[in-house]
Amino acid sequence: MATLRTLKRRIASVDSVAHITRSMEMLSVVKIYHLRKKVEESVPYVEKLRELLVSIASHTSTDLTANPLFIARPIEKVLIIPLTSDRGFCGAFNSNVMSLTKRYSEELGLKSTFATIGKKANAELTKQGHEISFQMPGILDKLSFTQAQILSKKIKEMYISDEVQAVSFVYMEFQSVLRQESVVREMLPLVPIMKGHSIPLETFIFKPNPTAILDTLMDNYVDLFVYKVLLEAGASEQAMRRMSMHRATENADDLGQKLTIKYQRTRQAAITKELTEITSGAEAIKERKSV
Secondary structure (H helix, E strand, C coil), rough: CCCHHHHHHHHHHHHHHHHHHHHHHHHHHHHHHHHHHHHHHHHHHHHHHHHHCCCCCCCCCCCCHCCCCHHCCCCCCCEEEEEECCCCCCCCCHHHHHHHHHHHHHHHHHHHEEEECCCHHHHHHHHHHEEEEECCCCCCCCCCCHHHHHHHHHHHHHHHHHCCCEEEEEEEEEEECCCCEEEEEEEEEEEHHHHHCCCCCCCCCCCCCCCHHHHHHHHHHHHHHHHHHHHHHHHHHHHHHHHHHHHHHHHHHHHHHHHHHHHHHHHHHHHHHHHHHHHHHHHHHHHHHHH
C-alpha cells in the first residue's frame, strides 16, 4: 500500500505541473498575439521613416555633421546590449542571445561595455567579469514605448558624450511564431542608413530647414528602432516560452499516463494477491474440517 500511496502522490504532482505549464502556454499565446501585432505594425513604419531620413540626409542643403548621431568616429569602445528575459522556462532564448553576444564581442576585438536588458544577461555577464554600464530588468515583461524612450535616451547620452563610439543590439529576431533567429543589429552611428532607399523630395519645401527636420526625425528613428527591437525580443521570448511549455505539458501528460498505468497494475496485483491469500485460507479451513 505504501507503493500505491507513493504513486498517487507522484500522479497528483505531475498533474499539477501539467496544469501550470498548460496555463503558462496559454498565457504566452495571448501575449504573442498582441506583440506580433505590434511588431507587424512597427516594421513598415520604421522602414518608411528610414527612407525619409535617407532622402532628407541626401538633400544638398542638409548638414549631417550638425547631428552627433550621424558622426562616425574612430571606434575605441562599443556598447553591446543583449536582450534577455528575467525568468527561465523559455527554451534556448537566453542561451542563444548570450552565446552570440560572447562571439560578437570576441570578433570585434575592441574594448566593450554592456547594457543588460533582463536579469539573465546581467547575471551571466557579471559572473564573467564584464563591465556593465547600466541595467534595465523587467522591460520585456512590461513593454511600452515609454520604456523604449528611457533606454534610447541613455544610449544617446553615452554616444553623444563619446563614452562609446558604436552601439549594437544582440537579440532574438521574431520571424514567425515557429521561427526566431539570434541576430546583431548595429544602431549607432546612423551612417549605415544612407545605404537604404530614398523618397524623391524635389517638390518638397522644408520649414524651417532640412537639418532641423532631420534632427527631430533622427531622435524619433532611434526611439522607434529601440522599440521595434524590444518588441521583437519580447515576441520571440513568448514564442519560445510557448513552445517550451507545450513540450513540458506533453511530457507531463505522457509521464502521468505511464504512472497511472503503473498504479493500476500495482493495485490490480495487490488485489489479486489478497484474493489468492483469501482463497488459499478458505481451502486450508475446508481441509482441516474434513479431517
